[in-house]
Amino acid sequence: MKILLVADLHYALKQFDWLLSEAPHYDVVVMAGDFLDLSSLATLEAQIVVVNTYLKRIAEKTQLVVCSGNHDLEAEEEGERVASWIRSLGGTRICRDGQHVLTGNTLISALPWWDGPLTKTAVRDQLARDAEARPEAGSWIWAHHAPPADSGLSWGGSRSYGDSDLVQWIEAFRPDIVFSGHVHQAPFISDGAWADQISGAWCFNMGQQPGPIPSHIAVSLEADEAIWLSQMGLSRVSLSGHGSPTSLDALPDWF
Amino acid sequence: MTDIMALCSRLPLQDFAAGEALLTEGDPGGVLFILKEGSVVVTKNGAEVAQVTEPGAVFGEMSVLLELPISATVTAVSPVKAHYCTDPFDFFAGNPDFSLHTARLLASRLHNATTYLADLKLQFEDRSDHFGIMDQILGAMVEQQPKARPRQRRSDDPRL
Numbered sequence: 001m002k003i004l005l006v007a008d009l010h011y012a013l014k015q016f017d018w019l020l021s022e023a024p025h026y027d028v029v030v031m032a033g034d035f036l037d038l039s040s041l042a043t044l045e046a047q048i049v050v051v052n053t054y055l056k057r058i059a060e061k062t063q064l065v066v067c068s069g070n071h072d073l074e075a076e077e078e079g080e081r082v083a084s085w086i087r088s089l090g091g092t093r094i095c096r097d098g099q100h101v102l103t104g105n106t107l108i109s110a111l112p113w114w115d116g117p118l119t120k121t122a123v124r125d126q127l128a129r130d131a132e133a134r135p136e137a138g139s140w141i142w143a144h145h146a147p148p149a150d151s152g153l154s155w156g157g158s159r160s161y162g163d164s165d166l167v168q169w170i171e172a173f174r175p176d177i178v179f180s181g182h183v184h185q186a187p188f189i190s191d192g193a194w195a196d197q198i199s200g201a202w203c204f205n206m207g208q209q210p211g212p213i214p215s216h217i218a219v220s221l222e223a224d225e226a227i228w229l230s231q232m233g234l235s236r237v238s239l240s241g242h243g244s245p246t247s248l249d250a251l252p253d254w255f
Numbered sequence: 256m257t258d259i260m261a262l263c264s265r266l267p268l269q270d271f272a273a274g275e276a277l278l279t280e281g282d283p284g285g286v287l288f289i290l291k292e293g294s295v296v297v298t299k300n301g302a303e304v305a306q307v308t309e310p311g312a313v314f315g316e317m318s319v320l321l322e323l324p325i326s327a328t329v330t331a332v333s334p335v336k337a338h339y340c341t342d343p344f345d346f347f348a349g350n351p352d353f354s355l356h357t358a359r360l361l362a363s364r365l366h367n368a369t370t371y372l373a374d375l376k377l378q379f380e381d382r383s384d385h386f387g388i389m390d391q392i393l394g395a396m397v398e399q400q401p402k403a404r405p406r407q408r409r410s411d412d413p414r415l
């Protein structure tokens with residue numbers, strides 16, 4: 001199974017165009033939040049129509065998994081900001097906030113951005129439910145916008161912008177892989193990282209870069225390998241090992 | 256936000272079964288519908304452009320105000336209750352709050368479309384590939400219904 005991870009597209013339409021053209025080459029595309037851009041000239045309402053159109057088109061090409069980020073919260077329910085537009089996404093090949101999808105023997109859970117105790121409890125409850133659906137011999141992957149706290153994945157240069165609850169959830173539920181975004185600069189700065197192992201789970205943040213191609217991570221579960229493609233070059237990590245990422249001169253055969 | 260349902264409470268109600276059309280693209284129009292409960296899908300040239308579930312959503316107003324045929328088909332996807340108004344100009348004249356609500360609705364759609372285009376111009380100064388779906392996006396945008404804005408983000412969230 002070949003999985004593509006992006007996040008933090010922030011209404012960069014050329015990056016959405018790139019994703020649309022790349023999607024058919026992957027079994028699953030994971031978009032880990034921050035679809036919208038709060039500082040855009042376009043209103044959030046307009047952005048939501050545009051992004052919805054892209055998501056439906058991507059889901060026509062492959063299985064799509066989407067989770068909300070802090071820029072995606074356009075509504076308020078019971079005192080908490082929520083991404084109701086993501087929860088309203090329909091379609092058989094879109095797995096969104098609060099849902100999971102089983103592809104082969106890989107379970108993928110889409111977890112919403114939590115703005116308060118109600119959504120945080122809902123995430124915890126979802127993980128407990130999804131753990132029951134976890135295949136005995138297979139992988140469990142999470143899509144969660146904020147990366148784990150106190151990791152290079154969430155290092156912003158002066159402090160961590162990560163989620164300490166996520167660290168506890170990883171420890172409690174032991175997923176195999178966690179896909180995040182949120183901290184744009186983390187993979188590009190000193191003491192930052194695009195891959196980190198926490199309680200046995202490989203956690204990723206591909207970071208954000210300008211231009212028509214978003215920085216992204218491709219994973220082959222068969223090859224047990226993840227690669228990071230960005231303006232910094234090419235880097236890899238073995239999912240079955242415990243080593244640090246190493247740079248690559250050429251793309252692997254599976255890619 | 257205006258309590259649109261209270262403003263429409265004296266208008267008669269009509270029930271629609273799932274699959275039944277409230278409005279059909281190309282028909283003469285001249286009638287307003289205000290969604291009370293249920294879910295509808297809006298289609299244009301056979302393509303779905305929006306699903307609407309918000310009570311108070313207004314349909315048929317463009318056709319009424321511009322005296323044009325109905326621009327999109329609105330079909331119930333669940334049992335639907337909708338207020339209807341067959342004399343909309345009298346209703347507008349006698350209900351300034353409803354008229355103001357409709358004006359805001361139209362203004363917000365226009366604002367969305369124009370900000371979208373303004374941003375598009377910025378992002379695509381050098382390329383044209385996104386323009387292939389611009390008509391589809393505009394089609395969906397004009398069917399949007401306004402929603403209440405959430406409060407400002409939390410100031411005590413260490414992740415922000």
